[in-house]
Amino acid sequence: MAKLSDKTEHQFRSGCSISRTLEIVGDKWTLLIIRDLMWHDKHTFKDLQDSAEHMPANILTTRLNRLMEWGLIYRTPYQDKPVRYTYHLTEAGLKTETVLLQIMQWGHENLGGGKYNPETRQSLSAN
């Protein structure tokens, strides 16, 4: 039984909190969208598409929709004709920051990736 609002009928694969979380963010892309919304001031579809990993548009669309359905992000229109939106993290979405930080730390120590400090907004480059 999900606590997040509009998915209360969803049947999870198991009662494991890790398994449940991976049903939402367990892929190569979703946590990168959250990273960009959380730390890098990227809030439009185009901003998100322009990240270094070059997320394909169809993948970005499905992932944004899934995050909205689960209540991790919300969107607000910023123009009409055609309507375009900015995307922001909800409170539940913002709470994934500790997950991002731990994944970043592991990748920094074991795969030579860069390291971002959210407090100073400074990055150490990758090896």
Add this chain to the structure above:
Amino acid sequence: MAKLSDKTEHQFRSGCSISRTLEIVGDKWTLLIIRDLMWHDKHTFKDLQDSAEHMPANILTTRLNRLMEWGLIYRTPYQDKPVRYTYHLTEAGLKTETVLLQIMQWGHENLGGGKYNPETRQSLSAN
């Protein structure tokens, strides 16, 4: 440039530590294998297959192979004819524990999933 031994030629999508980590564990299953090896004394192919999420055998095979290639797990034969293996986490694999703990915490708070305490080896059931 990977620090883990036999993947030094791998071209990552970007220098981001999160993106690099997700190239290895960014799917619905891999962190569940790590969970079972880390906390639940599941070390054979059959043990891992029998978990509550019922991982398909072909997916389990590809994920175990990827984790071995990247040096997060290693295997040891425990019988001949047919040869069968037990799987264990390496030092780099064991260091993902903090990632698992944060993902579990988020899923417990936001999706009503269970919570495991590695120190007491006790679980709180899912809602």
